[in-house]
Amino acid sequence: MKPERPPVAARAVAQHCPELLRAEPGPEELLPLLTRAGERLTRPLLAGLAPLAGGKALTVKAKPAKLTTLEDIAMFAPDLAANSLIGVGAESLPLLASLDAAAVLRxxxxxxxxxxxxxxxxxxxxxxSAELMIVRLETMLVRELAAVLVPGQPEALRPLRRNGNLVLLEPFARDATVAQLELDVTEPGGDTWQISLALPLPTLSALFSTSPRRSAPVRHAMADPLAEPFADVPMQLSAVLVDMAMAMATVARLEPGMVVPVAVARQVPLRLGAVTVATGTVGAADDRVALQIRSAF
Structure with missing residues (x-):
């Protein structure tokens, strides 16, 4: 059967939004973003390193990010360095951070x-002693990296493992293409060393791709007061031995040599600011006044 006229489409052909059809950005587009992140990272790194590496005269400068491979990095890597593998996001995508060994020992x-x-x-x-310093530096670096790369998500980056030998650490495949960001640290005495960050392309894309993607749920865990960085936070405690009322007239007449009778409470409160965290009784230990904890809150 022959139609009397040419067939006509029932409705207009769909016109898709170009943004929905846009391909994932390639390394050439993502490397400048990593370079700018490195420039933003210099100031917080300077503040974190200055107390350990020479004071206010310290300088930190970021180099442009470049593409390389782990094999090339390992070829020029020293036998000893502070190498840390950091997990990014819920999938723990790898990010390698390396610090100069001599700088750590200084x-x-x-x-x-x-x-x-x-x-x-x-x-x-x-x-x-250097291992303890590396843990301290790693904690600082992870914190500042998270603030720059994933603002508002400090738990998105976490240390996975570390090793002084890059080959033994095996952070990812040796032939994997990675984006490398190097930061030059110059100490007041003139010693210059590097902090190197290496991100495989999936990690780079996950951090800097602007394509819409569904973020994995983040599980929030209770902070452990015995773990870094909380365990080393100094806290001022006070044991209130005497809490008494005295008339204004008596206070006005106080002078050297006067004896003021006081009574020490049976349960002496141990306070953190205005909060009582424990109570105990007063005694002695090694010729010093001591507080034996009887109850803790």
Whole structure:
């Protein structure tokens, strides 16, 4: 059967929004974003490193981000460095952070009252004192990275593991293409060392891609007061031995030599600010007045 006229579409052809059809941004578009993130990172890193690495005369400068591979990074990597693998997001996408070993050892020397000198030659592995310093630096770096890369989501970045030898750490495949960001740190004495960040392309895309995507739910866990960084926070406690009322006239007549009778409470409160955290009884320990905790809240 032959139609009398050409067929006509029942409705207009759909015109799709260009934004919905846009492909994921490539590395060439994401590298400048990583470079700008590095520039924003210099100021908080300067504040975090200054007390450990030479004071106010310290400088931190970011280099332009570039594409490379883990194999190329490992080829020029020293035998010893503070290498930390950081997990990004709910999927723990890898991010590698490396700090110069000699710089870490100089920080340890300053912490123990030295002039900031590193042994030469460097040891085959970090001593315990340097491991503690690396944990401190790692905590600071993760905090500042989270503030710059994922503002408002401090729990989105977390340390996974660390090793002084990059090959033994095995952060990701050696032939994987990664974006590398290097920050030059110059100490007052002229020593210059680097903080290196390496992000595989999936991590780079997850952090900087502007394409709409569904974010994975973040599980919030209770903060552990015995874990970093809370465990080292100094808190001023006060034990209230005497709490008594005295007339204004008596206070006005106080002078050296007067004896004021007081009574120490059976349950002495131990206070953090205005909050009572425990009570105890007064005694002695090693020729010093001590408080034996009887109850804690």
């Amino acid at each position: 920080m340890v020397d300053r912490t123990f009252g030295g002039r900031g000198e590193a042994p030469s030659p460097l040891p085959a592995e970090f001593p315990v």
